[in-house]
Amino acid sequence: MKRWLSLVLLLVVALLVVWAGYQGYARLRALEGQVAALESRVQAQEQALKALGDRVGKLEQEVFNAPSPPLSLPEVPKAPSAPAWPYAVGVVVAAVLLFFLLQLLRGNRGKEGAEGQGSSGQENHEASRMENEGAPPKKE
Structure with a gap:
């Protein structure tokens, strides 16, 4: 009887180890999926930033190439004086x-x-x- 009890106990422990391993594997797969989703979001944002950088570069080029009047200080408006x-x-x-x-x-x-x-x-x-x-x- 001891022999069957030890075999059943060994089988239960083996099943628990297999079940724990499967749970760990399932969590690992879920985390890998989340990491893949995050990587795709980062790549999309990187492409968007590159596109924005290109647009900003084009705008800067247009601003520098546009003719502009000479720089001068703006006239200061006269403030109304307080009554005396x-x-x-x-x-x-x-x-x-x-x-x-x-x-x-x-x-x-x-x-x-x-x-x-x-x-x-x-x-x-x-x-x-x-x-x-x-x-x-x-x-x-």
């Missing part, structure tokens, strides 16, 4: 605002100076009157 009035209005408005700001600052300084000079102004007036009457000048 917004800038003038802006400068005038800025000057007026600066004037009012300075007047405001002077007005505040004048008030502070008037308050501080009110008492000192009286002292100066009295000192100058006393000097006019003959008193010696005040030492500070």
